[in-house]
Amino acid sequence: MFVNLRRTLKRKNIILLRELVITDFKLRYQGSFLGYVWSLLRPLLLFAIMYLVFVYFLRFGEGIEHFAVSLLLGIVMWTFFSEATNQGMRAIIDRGDLLRKINFPKYILVISATISALINFTLNLIVVFVFMLLDGVNFGWTALLFPFTILLLYIFSLSLAFFLAAVNVKFRDIGHIWEILLQALFYATPILYPVQMVMAFSVTAAQFLLLNPLAALFQNSRAQLFGYENVVTPSQLFSSTLWLAIPYMIILATIFISIWYFRRSQSKFAEIV
Amino acid sequence: MRDDIAISVKNVSKSFRLPHEQHSGFKQFLINALTKGVKKGYENQHVLSDVYFEIKKGEFFGVVGRNGSGKSTLLKILAGIYNPDRGEVSVNGTLVPFIELGVGFNPELTGRENVFLNGALLGFSRKEIDTMYKEIVDFAELNRFMDQKLKNYSSGMQVRLAFSIAIRAQSDILVLDEVLAVGDEAFQRKCFAYFAELKKQKKTVILVTHSMDSVQQFCTRAMLIDKGEVLQIGKTSRVAEKYTELNNIPRATLTEKIKSKNVATKSQVDVKADCSVGDDFISFSISAGSARLLPDTVVTIVINKSSGEKVFQWSTDHESEEPIIINKSNPVFIRLKIANIFPDGRYDVQIGVKTVDRSTLYGIFNQICTFDIVNPNPKKRDSNWKPAVKAEVIIK
Numbered sequence: 179m180f181v182n183l184r185r186t187l188k189r190k191n192i193i194l195l196r197e198l199v200i201t202d203f204k205l206r207y208q209g210s211f212l213g214y215v216w217s218l219l220r221p222l223l224l225f226a227i228m229y230l231v232f233v234y235f236l237r238f239g240e241g242i243e244h245f246a247v248s249l250l251l252g253i254v255m256w257t258f259f260s261e262a263t264n265q266g267m268r269a270i271i272d273r274g275d276l277l278r279k280i281n282f283p284k285y286i287l288v289i290s291a292t293i294s295a296l297i298n299f300t301l302n303l304i305v306v307f308v309f310m311l312l313d314g315v316n317f318g319w320t321a322l323l324f325p326f327t328i329l330l331l332y333i334f335s336l337s338l339a340f341f342l343a344a345v346n347v348k349f350r351d352i353g354h355i356w357e358i359l360l361q362a363l364f365y366a367t368p369i370l371y372p373v374q375m376v377m378a379f380s381v382t383a384a385q386f387l388l389l390n391p392l393a394a395l396f397q398n399s400r401a402q403l404f405g406y407e408n409v410v411t412p413s414q415l416f417s418s419t420l421w422l423a424i425p426y427m428i429i430l431a432t433i434f435i436s437i438w439y440f441r442r443s444q445s446k447f448a449e450i451v
Numbered sequence: 452m453r454d455d456i457a458i459s460v461k462n463v464s465k466s467f468r469l470p471h472e473q474h475s476g477f478k479q480f481l482i483n484a485l486t487k488g489v490k491k492g493y494e495n496q497h498v499l500s501d502v503y504f505e506i507k508k509g510e511f512f513g514v515v516g517r518n519g520s521g522k523s524t525l526l527k528i529l530a531g532i533y534n535p536d537r538g539e540v541s542v543n544g545t546l547v548p549f550i551e552l553g554v555g556f557n558p559e560l561t562g563r564e565n566v567f568l569n570g571a572l573l574g575f576s577r578k579e580i581d582t583m584y585k586e587i588v589d590f591a592e593l594n595r596f597m598d599q600k601l602k603n604y605s606s607g608m609q610v611r612l613a614f615s616i617a618i619r620a621q622s623d624i625l626v627l628d629e630v631l632a633v634g635d636e637a638f639q640r641k642c643f644a645y646f647a648e649l650k651k652q653k654k655t656v657i658l659v660t661h662s663m664d665s666v667q668q669f670c671t672r673a674m675l676i677d678k679g680e681v682l683q684i685g686k687t688s689r690v691a692e693k694y695t696e697l698n699n700i701p702r703a704t705l706t707e708k709i710k711s712k713n714v715a716t717k718s719q720v721d722v723k724a725d726c727s728v729g730d731d732f733i734s735f736s737i738s739a740g741s742a743r744l745l746p747d748t749v750v751t752i753v754i755n756k757s758s759g760e761k762v763f764q765w766s767t768d769h770e771s772e773e774p775i776i777i778n779k780s781n782p783v784f785i786r787l788k789i790a791n792i793f794p795d796g797r798y799d800v801q802i803g804v805k806t807v808d809r810s811t812l813y814g815i816f817n818q819i820c821t822f823d824i825v826n827p828n829p830k831k832r833d834s835n836w837k838p839a840v841k842a843e844v845i846i847k
Binding site: 189190193194196197198200201204205208275276277278279280281282445446448449 | 467527530531532533534548550551554555557559560564567568570571572574575576577
């Protein structure tokens, strides 16, 4: 009987998660003329601007093969990270109406918020792949590793979303703080500029840069898609595995701390929200 | 837990921190830090203390209490929305709470989409909703409106839709919070039919309500809570009685008895009046005496609202055509009992002593007494203000 109960509870959660994601998707572009097209258009237009400024005028990434699509991939991945964490952060406080009236696992709200970002991300990635094919990128076997890197990025974003969502219930200033932090992270991650540019300035700075888990994930996914010879990855800069492990240790620590903090504070959500 | 127990609540206590102002702000943080918590930005409010009860399977259990007594908090604890500070709650089986109808309804979605969303919150999959969709819409009588956005529905339509979905909920225990309070008469009848059906099916139901009628009609047992404590638990009639008693503390009070002041020109009569206001009746006992013989008098009683509006009028010649003879030594006693059907408010009483043909005024006493009516049972109110009157005139 106990097993049965657990099964139905799980089934209920999946039904709810599905319905919340559908609702979210329906509501997001309601009343806008282009609707879903915006989720593709936004990163593409962003890319157009950045390409114009940084690649065309400032000549970033000159001499690096496929730098333009690499920039596009970076922007698409960044858009996902920022969307998932921002929407996840608001997931609990925005659904106070539900929390106060019905008991359900709170994590569903955060997951549902990140899943709609993930759906956008998938659509965007399809566009990126089209551009890659147009740009003549030859996929090697390492491209098979790309989904795992994306999975890791998703898990990292989700854990941050859990943490931010829980903090946001008690401490609304986190929204403003995270906005600034995201801006800082955007420049601390090689999106606009190639790591080679930093290396030309200082190798230590480049090493330091790649300790950032996002930088490691971004560079790894580029290497997996465009070939290791075109991209600077952590494994090229560090000889010891300990240094290589640091970004992943940060990810792991984030997962544990976030889950611990979310679980600890979730029982009070309904009262405070 | 024994097998026949559906819910057991053991010594549950709950308090909330109520912030005085914005408690999460930086200013408050500084104040808290500087005053070392002496001047806290919040106070603790004890909402429930040591609540203890058990509900057996198949019981229709009523929870009553005045506003702010802690009922809703208790329900939210049962539903798992809040966690108790102390104590233990065990629920045997699945529980669906209806703290409110239409949880998760989104005004920007169509009626149809909202059915699926609300259904998901009750644990129904798309497929399950699909099979009962037609029944839900038919029951709500909203066939024409399902593709319109919910924000264009009237509140009554929203409630109807929400209720139609809610009654599909399949669970061992149902928690209903004042669902009855909304909707028109037809809707309430549907609610009552649903309750009757639940009772027939021997479902475990917890009903929170203010209506003693529904408690006595549906519930097999009830509990009264006040200020977070269980005051009475058991037979519904006893609980209803206690609840009425509790509500009646300020029910009807005699505010002040103003010394009878004769405002008639010639003070020829002396009138004393006493009135007492009960739940059902307002009683007067009046005595009128005079220093000289008054052979053909009537005594009149007028009740005015404090606004000056006359709500009731009676005179002794309503009872018998015979005029009252007020004798030097024998005052006349009148006992008058009228049904308390008046709306809430402040009233004052005027007593007059006149000749039968109303040509001479022996005495008129304004505001001989004043009383307040706070009636817990609005059903008894009658806007025609024609109360049943029982009068007794004693002439010694």
